[in-house]
Amino acid sequence: MSTVNSPEETRADHSPGPAPASERMTKRQTLILLLLLGAQFTLAVDFSIMNVAVPVIGRELDFATENLQWIATAFALSAAGFSLLFGRVADLIGPRKVFLAGLVLLTLSSLAGGLVDSAGPLLAARVAQGLATAMVTPAGLALLITSFPEGPLRDRALGLNGAMLSAGFTCGAILGGFLTDTLSWRWGFFINIPIGILLIVVTPLLLQGSRSHGGKLDIPGAVSVSAGLIALVYGISAAGQYGWGDPTTLISLAVGIVLLVVFGFVELNASEPLAPLRILGRRSVTWGNIGGAATFIGFTAMIFLLTLYLQEVLGYSAIATGLTFGVLGVGAFLGGVTAPRWIGALGSSRAVLVAGLLVQGITVGVLFFAGDARGWLYGVLGLAFLSSYAHVAAIVGFMVTATSGLPNEQQGLATGITTLTQQVSITIGIPIMSAIATAQIRSMSSEPVKAATLSGINLAILVNGLILIAVALLVALFLRNRRTAGRH
CATH class of the missing domain: 1.20.1250.20 (MFS general substrate transporter like domains)
Known part of the structure; x- marks a missing residue:
């Protein structure tokens, strides 16, 4: 009696050879x-x-x-x-x-x-x-x-x-x-x-x-979600300028939240919703994007905090700081190139997303121990390199997880959601961590400026790392395997 092997079993049963045609790019x-x-x-x-x-x-x-x-x-x-x-x-x-x-x-x-x-x-x-x-x-x-x-x-x-x-x-x-x-x-x-x-x-x-799939554009949904997102991002950006307790910040955030709630009700009753809830309800889409948001927030905040650390604590110039970030670029490029191999080795994009978030969170969190001596530079750049590598590996895991298993006619929406996740997360990461660092610095007003600044940076970087680790554990919990993710 013949049996049919899975693709993974088939690859394992044969010695390495030329990649099948389906795995070669034309x-x-x-x-x-x-x-x-x-x-x-x-x-x-x-x-x-x-x-x-x-x-x-x-x-x-x-x-x-x-x-x-x-x-x-x-x-x-x-x-x-x-x-x-x-x-x-x-x-x-x-x-x-x-x-x-x-x-x-x-x-x-x-x-x-x-x-x-x-x-x-x-x-x-x-x-x-x-x-x-x-x-x-x-x-x-x-x-x-x-x-x-x-x-x-x-x-x-x-x-x-x-x-x-x-x-x-x-x-x-x-x-x-x-x-x-x-x-x-x-x-x-x-x-x-x-x-x-x-x-x-x-x-x-x-x-x-490309063939258009027809249908009508959900105008009420489009207006409410676009206006809501603009108000939300404006409010978060205003927080960086005026503070989280400023009326401009609070009103903008409140308007944004209300409009997004309105968007949710509109989608429930729309005959052709802008974002069908059956897509947003898939665990792979929801938790893939939550993981993606965490990695973008964590990385942009880390860049901001390291910029302050290198210039305000270690005393490097802006040009020298910019050049040191070339190390992060190398790590990011290597992460993107090797991430598909990790997907193959670990067996799923979900595993790469979780692993990337964990490594990113741990390497960022360890930066909490950085001191004010210039000798810390090499260790900080080494950890930042690893964090950058893990960040881009997590991005690839996020993109594959959040877009897999969907028909072609829904890929525009799926990639629109991932783009939204990226843009919003890049915007909110700095104000959130800046607020944490600023609060700590103000609480140490009696201490020397350099010491207070270092303490604020260290606290914000620790919170950043803990958030990444927590999200990694949640994604691992709710996306236990690819089959479960595909059904939900």
Whole structure:
């Protein structure tokens, strides 16, 4: 009597040999991957390239000091607020159309941003760039996922995507400083133009027109969720400027929560909901995104806290601090490249997500013991390298977990949710940990400034690590195995 082995058993029963055809990328798939990775890398660079130039922009365009943060926040508001909407639009009309439209908007807004001569138009250009990100990111991820079958090929593609995202953030900071010092901050905008034009020309040649799945757009749901997310992100951003007890912060957070509750009720009664609750109710989607939120919050907060530590405690210059973060970029790239192998070795993306969160949490938490002597630099960078590696491995685990097992017509929504998770988490990580550090520093007002600062950083970094470990344990508990995740 014959038996049928599982794919894992079949691979184990044979000696290593050439990978089966289904696990090799075709030339066309390779070109598609390069195109989509190029787009994601550009968006990641775009997110961070202007941050280094903020002080120079403020001086040239007469920004008030307290308003400088809105150069980054204006981008984050629109990117977070509209990613779910455009992810759903990609499902309805086809991701290639949304992808191309986003590239066009990115190119035009970058041209406008480089030509502005006052604060208002610059912020408008940043809002438009954020909208472009909300269009291109979920549509590009949907195209990537549907271009590769579920399994090793898709895992490899998502691993490279995670590597490119992290490499883009790092390169953006370095490139932004170089362009600002040697040419002008305006080149932080202009550099997107030739890349955008190239991607616009190549996209129709490589990506076939995807079939639209029809249906109606849930307008009430779109309005309530977009407005709610914008209010929520605005409130969290305002907390970093005014404090958590300020009326602006509290009102914005309250409005955001109310609108998101309204969105939930709208979805329950909509004939064609923007985000069907059956998708949001899947354990793989819910807990995958909770794990993704934790890793993004933890990593962005760690970068912020290490920046303070290196400059305010160890006394390094801003340039030296930026260069040391190149170590994190190397760790992030290696994490993205090797994460698919870990998925194969550990047997599931859920296991990689949990392991990545645990390693990230432990390495961040150990930074609690860092002192004020410069000899700590090497140990801190070693731990930060491991944390960066684990962070990107967790991102890959999160992306595979949160998008697997869904039909192609729902991938735009699934990737819209993952994009939303990424954008919101990047935005809220710094205000939360900054509030913890600031409260500790103020409680030690009688101590020397350096000692108080170190104590605040250490406490925030410890809380950061404990949150990551706690979320890892929860994800492990509620996503016990792939089969359970697929049913819920």
